Amino acid sequence: MKHTSMILLTAMLIAALMIFGCANANSVKEAGFRNDPGTEGKQRGKLEAGDDVSQNDISDERYNMQITDGKLGGVTPFENIPADEDRQIKDMKTILQEKMSKDYPEGQTKRDAHPKNLGCLQAEFIVEPDIPAELKVGLFAFPQTYPAWVRISSASGKIQSDKVKDLRGIGIKIMGVRGERYKTQNEEKETQDFILVSYPTMPLGTVNLFHDAVYYSIEWSPLVFFARLVVTGNFHIINELRKMRQNQTSPLDIRYWSTTPYLYGTDLVVKYSIIPTSNIKSVLPSKLTDHYLTDNMEKHLAEHEASFDFMIQRQKDPDRMPVEDAGVEWSEKESPFIKVASLRIPIQVFRTRERAELAEDLSFSPAHSLIEHRPIGGINRARVDIYRFLSEFRHKQNNKPLIEPRR
Ligand code: HEM
Numbered sequence: 001m002k003h004t005s006m007i008l009l010t011a012m013l014i015a016a017l018m019i020f021g022c023a024n025a026n027s028v029k030e031a032g033f034r035n036d037p038g039t040e041g042k043q044r045g046k047l048e049a050g051d052d053v054s055q056n057d058i059s060d061e062r063y064n065m066q067i068t069d070g071k072l073g074g075v076t077p078f079e080n081i082p083a084d085e086d087r088q089i090k091d092m093k094t095i096l097q098e099k100m101s102k103d104y105p106e107g108q109t110k111r112d113a114h115p116k117n118l119g120c121l122q123a124e125f126i127v128e129p130d131i132p133a134e135l136k137v138g139l140f141a142f143p144q145t146y147p148a149w150v151r152i153s154s155a156s157g158k159i160q161s162d163k164v165k166d167l168r169g170i171g172i173k174i175m176g177v178r179g180e181r182y183k184t185q186n187e188e189k190e191t192q193d194f195i196l197v198s199y200p201t202m203p204l205g206t207v208n209l210f211h212d213a214v215y216y217s218i219e220w221s222p223l224v225f226f227a228r229l230v231v232t233g234n235f236h237i238i239n240e241l242r243k244m245r246q247n248q249t250s251p252l253d254i255r256y257w258s259t260t261p262y263l264y265g266t267d268l269v270v271k272y273s274i275i276p277t278s279n280i281k282s283v284l285p286s287k288l289t290d291h292y293l294t295d296n297m298e299k300h301l302a303e304h305e306a307s308f309d310f311m312i313q314r315q316k317d318p319d320r321m322p323v324e325d326a327g328v329e330w331s332e333k334e335s336p337f338i339k340v341a342s343l344r345i346p347i348q349v350f351r352t353r354e355r356a357e358l359a360e361d362l363s364f365s366p367a368h369s370l371i372e373h374r375p376i377g378g379i380n381r382a383r384v385d386i387y388r389f390l391s392e393f394r395h396k397q398n399n400k401p402l403i404e405p406r407r
Helices: 002-023 039-044 063-069 085-103 207-220 222-231 235-243 292-303 353-361 378-397
Strands: 116-127 145-154 168-175 191-197 262-264 268-276 306-314 338-345
Touching (some): 116 292, 145 338, 207 222, 207 378, 292 306
Antiparallel strands (some): 116 145, 116 338, 145 168, 168 191, 262 268, 268 306, 306 338
16 A cells, blocks of 8 residues: 555656646746847737727527537537536636636736747748649639738746747638638638647547546646546556647748548548748757747848648548547548648847737637538537637626737
8 A cells, every 4th residue: 555655656656747847847938039129020010990899790599500400509420528528618617717817917917828929920821722622612623822921939838948848839810711601619700720739639639638638737736637547547648648748940941730620511620730931940959048939030030931832641441540539639641741832031120019919919719710620529519619609708807808900
């Protein structure tokens, strides 16, 4: 008994050190954005009158799930909703909202996740002309170039130095996208968002696991959550959570994955990935600094554009490539990624007060989508609900309207 307790305690301590050894490093102020507005930022960053979308008519019903069974609250044939899911999602909304109220004074509320903006970049999303016929669907139906905003972030819930190893995120908001909309929690009218992170999976891949992480870490302590992972035989998740965090050379140099699945038309299920294709790469500084990731992007975009291939990976086998567990990596051998578009980030000045404000004002969500690219699977069902709820809360606390950029 004594022996078992010792092993458990040691495992908990190792787990805690692995995860929090980095996370508890000094917090720093957000990426030294300068006051000069920059020339280009002035034109692109401007939001037009009527862009407040707080009052947009939306339906909370999951009515567009009627694709298959015609009933409100139905599911696509690819999904399977566990009985307790709605309660767990509601629970997460309440816990995270309370945490945000405690973490930030009114008027200065940041995102609960990915609060550190590393750069808000103007971009173009270019749909490929030579897409296989069966993939010419929704946004990808015709070759076209769309304006986009990209927000690059660090995942940690607190704003900390870039020296601290972390997962990085990229939110791509494509504008001027016409077509039938996904209607659940989607207040935006003409956007298509793609949200990706710098790791192929979300190790907390089910609503149940994510809920446990939120509940035990916040209401008790992260140690209790890791102990729970250990005793439930999920030590590998702790290892994955550690592997996710890295010191990258630059957010423009690395690959990102959606980790969660999306519908593609009516019959296909896909995941997304973007792969860097720029001509240059940044160098990892010999001495890392608090804002080296933003510094490296600034240097890159001062003289060279950046680019990524936007790829989709089709689900080939529902067991080996599950929809309901984002913790399982879909084998690229079995289903290679196929390029369907490019993301082009032109030379620009982005470290401006105006861009920093835009990064705070924007809301990204898997729900901001055409019906053809609707989010599916448990983690996405949770995100659709939680992102809208917490983004509204964040904007309300900051006395700001929700906005939809038009260009
Ligand atoms: C149930 C699971 C998840 C929860 C509860 C959650 C929670 C959140 C929240 C609250 C935000 C801030 C929203 C806002 O205030 O605008 C956020 C942002 C973000 N999340 Fe998640 N998340 C989950 C899963 C994921 C997954 C699987 C990914 C992988 C792609 C991801 C990537 C991101 C990124 C990149 C952002 C920043 C978007 C931006 O720049 O605004 N999240 N998440």
